[in-house]
């Protein structure tokens with residue numbers, strides 16, 4: 380099971396379409412991070428519209444992926460979380476997902492571009508100092 | 509259509525041996541909830557709880573078993589899930605139930621999260637045996 384990763388300029392777009400086993404989740408994490416490094420992507424948008432369950436393992440993997448992606452220079456936004464999934468995660472415990480989430484793909488792209496912009500701004504101000 | 513509705517008091521057992529069994533178990537739980545006409549939020553709560561408990565079995569005990577039991581009556585939907593293993597057991601249950609406590613570098617959100625999602629939650633554990641019994645209870649046709 381290989382999840383396709385699409386390239387849109389310096390943004391990567393990926394959509395999880397099936398229920399993944401733990402091994403496939405880890406494989407996905409590796410693939411995505413390699414892809415970011417390969418093209419020096421500045422952003423990664425993960426669409427989880429089709430995910431019916433996001434448990435604490437998946438939540439942690441998403442958080443870890445986002446942290447590692449950031450180290451590689453890419454911002455991460457997750458889009459398309461099913462309302463029932465969002466509700467369940469909130470009920471389980473506050474702050475399980477430490478990544479920006481948006482309702483749909485379009486909004487996700489807007490937010491991702493804004494984050495990339497902000498990051499660029501803060502990097503250039505850091506250098507000015 | 510009627511054949512999709514599970515029999516009253518029907519029970520299904522899923523052996524938990526590898527991570528595909530986690531998917532199997534949570535699918536089965538969701539199917540039952542859907543067949544009993546619980547809403548998508550309840551289907552997701554139940555499937556997520558089953559995912560957490562069966563993953564704990566794999567992670568900490570290596571293998572175990574998940575039983576999904578439909579004990580509904582005419583006026584109440586009642587789904588019970590029993591997850592058992594013969595692993596090392598949980599030495600300090602109070603600690604294990606604490607938010608953020610994990611011996612495996614996890615979020616430590618599984619057990620306390622499941623307790624919040626479910627209407628009933630019972631955990632018994634001793635060296636060589638751990639059993640989690642959870643249940644979801646809803647009045648018939650009044651679920652969201």
Ligand SMILES: Nc1ncnc2c1ncn2[C@@H]1O[C@H](COP(=O)(O)OP(=O)(O)OP(=O)(O)O)[C@@H](O)[C@H]1O
Nearest residue numbers: 435564568597604610611612614615616617618619
């Ligand atoms: N079936 C089990 N057998 C032995 N120990 C268990 C079992 N289930 C849970 N534990 C212990 O209880 C702790 C807390 O479990 P919990 O599911 O809440 O968090 P976690 O599995 O560590 O992380 P997360 O579920 O957030 O990925 C575990 O770290 C483990 O030490």
Ligand SMILES: [Mg+2]
Nearest residue numbers: 560564618619
């Ligand atoms: Mg756990």
